Structures are given as structure tokens and as C-alpha cells.
Amino acid sequence: MGGRLTRQRASVLRVLTACQDFVSAQELHVRLVTADIPVGLSTVYRALRDLERAGRVDVVRDEAGERLYRPRPADGHRHYLICRRCGRSRPLDSDVVERWAERVGAESGYSAVEHTVELSGICGRCTGLCA
Amino acid sequence: MGGRLTRQRASVLRVLTACQDFVSAQELHVRLVTADIPVGLSTVYRALRDLERAGRVDVVRDEAGERLYRPRPADGHRHYLICRRCGRSRPLDSDVVERWAERVGAESGYSAVEHTVELSGICGRCTGLCA
DNA sequence: ACTCGTAATGGGATCCATTTTCATATAGCC
DNA sequence: GGCTATATGAAAATGGATCCCATTACGAGT
Numbered sequence: 297m298g299g300r301l302t303r304q305r306a307s308v309l310r311v312l313t314a315c316q317d318f319v320s321a322q323e324l325h326v327r328l329v330t331a332d333i334p335v336g337l338s339t340v341y342r343a344l345r346d347l348e349r350a351g352r353v354d355v356v357r358d359e360a361g362e363r364l365y366r367p368r369p370a371d372g373h374r375h376y377l378i379c380r381r382c383g384r385s386r387p388l389d390s391d392v393v394e395r396w397a398e399r400v401g402a403e404s405g406y407s408a409v410e411h412t413v414e415l416s417g418i419c420g421r422c423t424g425l426c427a
Numbered sequence: 428m429g430g431r432l433t434r435q436r437a438s439v440l441r442v443l444t445a446c447q448d449f450v451s452a453q454e455l456h457v458r459l460v461t462a463d464i465p466v467g468l469s470t471v472y473r474a475l476r477d478l479e480r481a482g483r484v485d486v487v488r489d490e491a492g493e494r495l496y497r498p499r500p501a502d503g504h505r506h507y508l509i510c511r512r513c514g515r516s517r518p519l520d521s522d523v524v525e526r527w528a529e530r531v532g533a534e535s536g537y538s539a540v541e542h543t544v545e546l547s548g549i550c551g552r553c554t555g556l557c558a
Numbered sequence: 559a560c561t562c563g564t565a566a567t568g569g570g571a572t573c574c575a576t577t578t579t580c581a582t583a584t585a586g587c588c
Numbered sequence: 589g590g591c592t593a594t595a596t597g598a599a600a601a602t603g604g605a606t607c608c609c610a611t612t613a614c615g616a617g618t
Contacts, residue, residue, distance in 0.1 A: 300565060300614050322604075336568035341605065361492055361575090362604065377535055388531060396523045397546055404508055404517070406548030413544050415528055417537030431585050431594060453575075467597035472576065492605085493575065 299346065304335045308343040309352075309367075317385050318356060318364035318378065356414055379419035388415065430477065435466045439474040440483075440498075448516050449487060449495035449509065487545055510550035519546065 299305075311327055312319065319327075325340045344365050347353045353365045354374050366385065368374065373387035393413050401409030430436075442458055443450065450458075456471045475496050478484045484496045485505050497516065499505065504518035524544050532540030 302566060302614070304567070320604090334568095338569075338606080339567055342566080357488060357492065360604090361488065361494075363492075377531065377537060377540070379537065380539075386535070390527075392527045393524055393544070396521075396527075400508065400519060400546060401548060404548070405551040406508060406510065406546075407554050408511075409508070409546055409548035411544070411546045413524070413542070415531060415537075415540055415542045417532060417535070417540035420536040423538050433585070433595060435596070451575085465597095469577080469598080470596055473595080476577095491575090 304339050305343045305346075307333045307335060308340055309347065312344075312347075312353070312365060313367050315366070317383055318366045318376075320358075320362050320364050324365070375413045375415075377415040377417065379422055380416050381418055381422040384419055384421075388413075429481065435470050436474050436477075438464045438466060439471055440478065443475075443478075443484070443496060444498050446497070448514055449497045449507075451489075451493050451495055455496070506544045506546075508546040508548065510553055511547045512549050512553040515550055515552075519544075 307328060308324065311331065311333070312324060315324070315327075321340050321344055322337070324344075325335065325337050328335045328340070344353065347367075348355055348365070352368060354368050354376070356364050356366075356376065356378065358364055359380075364383075366376070369387055371387075373390075375388045375390040375393065376385040377388055378385040390413060393411070397409065397411040397413075438459060439455065442462065442464070443455060446455070446458070452471050452475055453468070455475075456466065456468050459466045459471070475484065479486055479496070483499055485499050485507070487495050487497075487507065487509065489495055490511070495514075497507075500518055502518075504521075506519045506521040506524065507516040508519055509516040521544060524542070528540065528542040
């Protein structure tokens with residue numbers, strides 16, 4: 297499914313996983329280069345696109361419209377609460393929403409219904425900093 | 428709050444309302460020009476930004492990341508089910524999600540929690556066309 | 559281990575939605 | 589009418605993402 301296993305792709309996934317949070321492609325690229333892992337920016341974009349297709353990463357957009365990536369946890373969680381200030385994210389238990397989306401889809405006469413759910417706020421740590 | 432009422436701003440809101448569905452800024456601009464209402468593209472963007480700030484329009488992003496605008500219904504609905512093929516949208520009764528988001532926000536220790544919910548699918552009409 | 563076909567790489571060019579700039583026009587108040 | 593802060597718009601800038609294409613290198617087959 298994945299294609300060839302190259303040094304670059306392995307590195308992208310490894311560093312992305314080490315981030316433990318949502319990162320942009322550009323940010324990830326900087327981290328790779330900084331860590332003396334030479335990778336082209338296009339390669340980072342391609343690796344992330346492929347990971348997304350394979351369902352190995354979750355993607356959100358920040359307020360600027362930039363795409364942010366995070367490896368999908370083993371338990372399959374796909375929805376997050378993200379701090380607008382520091383970017384830290386935590387997976388959400390979204391069963392309620394999942395079921396709601398399914399029901400709406402079924403009742404609507406639409407097929408192949410997909411859903412996007414994102415929560416954002418200011419996390420406790422950041423709130424403290426501003427108080 | 429609104430600023431000055433200019434011919435251009437009035438036109439943007441009028442044509443947007445006539446659309447009855449999500450439209451991009453560029454598309455809206457074309458419609459205006461086609462209707463012999465000369466308006467600059469930047470003005471359309473500015474008008475939409477102001478309408479968004481005033482809470483008079485809802486915004487979503489299509490798969491390409493382009494921003495799509497739609498006047499917010501009087502009842503304050505903000506979540507939609509959108510056809511990925513033809514773009515037609517219908518407001519959703521999202522009380523369930525609203526309450527869920529509120530609860531998660533309260534339990535999480537995050538403040539100023541906001542949420543985004545979007546459903547997309549293929550509407551009945553479009554499904555028929557492809558059968 | 560060697561060869562070879564094919565997929566992957568990278569860096570520059572390109573795309574394109576959105577924003578900014580700034581000189582000009584105009585809404586709206588006296 | 590006159591004035592001034594605000595709005596306009598054409599062009600240029602911005603910036604994320606994608607494309608191009610000559611070059612590299614994975615890895616299957618032998």
C-alpha cells in the first residue's frame with residue numbers, strides 16, 4: 297500500500313510521531329533539516345499526503361487555513377481539542393458525534409456522508425500565563 | 428459596527444443572499460460582474476470578512492481549502508450538510524453536537540472553546556445522476 | 559551481489575486564493 | 589457645498605501547496 301520505503305519517508309513519519317502534536321508540513325520540514333536529516337520540502341508534502349490517504353495521520357486546518365498533521369492514535373481517534381495559543385491537542389471521545397453524524401446521514405438521503413469535528417480553546421496552561 | 432453602507436457592500440450581501448448556498452469569494456465576484464454590478468475583487472473579500480466578523484455569514488472550507496460563504500439563517504443555525512458534487516447545502520439541527528461541545532469544553536479545563544462541525548456527502552439528486 | 563525498471567527525490571517554477579498597498583473616490587456629517 | 593475618515597480597486601505581494609523534470613536509489617528478479 298505504502299510504496300517504497302525510503303530514508304526520507306521513514307524520517308518524516310519518525311519525526312512527526314516524535315512531535316506528539318499537530319505540525320504543519322513546513323514546520324516538520326524545518327525540524328527534519330535542523331536534525332540534520334536532509335529532506336526536500338516537496339518530499340515532506342508528498343509523504344504527508346500519502347500518510348493521509350493511508351489513514352495514518354489526522355489533518356486539521358488552523359485559522360490561517362494551513363494544514364496541520366498528527367499521527368492517528370492506535371485507537372482510531374480522529375477528533376481533537378486543540379489549544380489556539382500553544383497548539384497542544386488532546387484526542388476526544390466523540391462517540392456522541394459519531395452516532396449523530398451517522399443518523400443525520402441516514403435520514404438525509406445523502407450518501408457517502410463524511411464529517412469533520414474540531415474543537416479549539418485556550419488550554420489551562422496558556423490561560424494561566426495570561427492571567 | 429458595520430461601517431459605511433456603500434453600493435458595493437449592499438450588492439455583495441444582496442447577491443450572496445440570492446445564492447441560497449455556499450459560494451466562494453471569486454464565484455461571488457463573477458456573479459456580481461456578470462450582473463453588471465462592477466465591484467473589485469478585494470472589495471468582495473473585505474465585505475465578506477466584515478460580514479463574517481459580524482456573524483452574518485457562515486464559512487466552510489471545501490476540499491481544496493477555499494473558503495465558502497453563506498448567509499446565516501435567521502434561526503442562527505451554523506452547521507450544514509453539503510453535497511460534495513453540486514455544493515447544495517442544508518442547515519442541520521445540531522443541538523446534540525452543541526451540547527456535547529459545551530460539555531467537553533467544560534470538562535477539559537480549556538476556556539473559550541469553539542467548535543466546527545461539517546458534514547458532507549452526495550445528495551439524492553447527484554446520486555441519481557451517477558447511477 | 560548485480561542489473562534494471564520504476565518509483566521517489568528535490569529544488570525551482572508555478573499555481574492560486576487571499577491580503578496588502580496606495581492613490582483615488584465617496585459616504586455621511588457639519 | 590465642503591471636509592475627512594473610510595471605502596474602493598487595480599496591481600503587486602504573500603504564502604501554502606503542487607507540479608515539473610532531470611537525477612537518484614529502492615528492491616524484485618536473476
